[in-house]
Amino acid sequence: MFEVVAFYLFAFLTIAMFSVTVMTKNALYALSSLAAGMIFISAFFFLLGAEFLGAVQIVVYTGAVMALYAFGMMFFDSINDVKESVANPRLTFILTGIVALIVVFMFVGPIIGANAVAHYPINEAYGNTQDVGLVLFTKYLVPFEVAAVMLLVAMIGGIILAGKKMDISITQLSEQEIDNHKTDTEIAKDIK
Numbered sequence: 305m306f307e308v309v310a311f312y313l314f315a316f317l318t319i320a321m322f323s324v325t326v327m328t329k330n331a332l333y334a335l336s337s338l339a340a341g342m343i344f345i346s347a348f349f350f351l352l353g354a355e356f357l358g359a360v361q362i363v364v365y366t367g368a369v370m371a372l373y374a375f376g377m378m379f380f381d382s383i384n385d386v387k388e389s390v391a392n393p394r395l396t397f398i399l400t401g402i403v404a405l406i407v408v409f410m411f412v413g414p415i416i417g418a419n420a421v422a423h424y425p426i427n428e429a430y431g432n433t434q435d436v437g438l439v440l441f442t443k444y445l446v447p448f449e450v451a452a453v454m455l456l457v458a459m460i461g462g463i464i465l466a467g468k469k470m471d472i473s474i475t476q477l478s479e480q481e482i483d484n485h486k487t488d489t490e491i492a493k494d495i496k
Contacts, residue, residue: 307351310347313406313410314347314348314351317340317344318341318345321338322337322341324337325337325338331376332373332376335369336373338369338372339366339369339370342361342362342369343361343362343366346361346366349361355433356433356436356437357436371459375462
């Protein structure tokens with residue numbers, strides 16, 4: 305019973321997060337909901353008893369989204385203030401409270417259902433993590449290393465391409481130069 309409730313809850317939350325990713329106009333909200341959706345996907349692996357794949361989902365994919373988040377933050381104009389406006393703060397508060405209660409029940413559920421016994425094809429001595437590690441680092445070592453090198457090349461290429469599009473690096477400017485740069489930008493907008 306707990307697995308069914310958890311499955312439907314995580315399915316709903318995953319679809320909701322990816323819907324926010326697709327429908328929002330704010331890139332930071334899209335990246336945040338994308339990371340949350342990736343974490344909710346890892347819950348399915350934990351429900352199926354594949355703890356290693358769940359942890360890899362969180363570390364690798366959510367870590368990749370956070371790296372994308374960092375690149376997104378670099379490209380936004382962090383000098384200008386962001387003004388937030390919530391149309392209905394009561395609805396936001398109620399929905400946040402409901403989600404918090406659901407998360408609390410999710411963590412209390414396994415404690416209540418501690419007598420439930422699951423039968424998974426896991427080696428009782430050391431679990432499935434060591435089996436996955438043995439296969440990954442023996443039979444599939446070369447593809448694993450090739451994928452790592454490809455990700456490294458893609459990351460370096462992204463950094464080089466991002467660096468070429470920047471006219472000026474704000475990190476290397478003093479506070480006075482940043483203020484002057486802001487006024488120059490505003491002047492240029494007024495001229496156009």
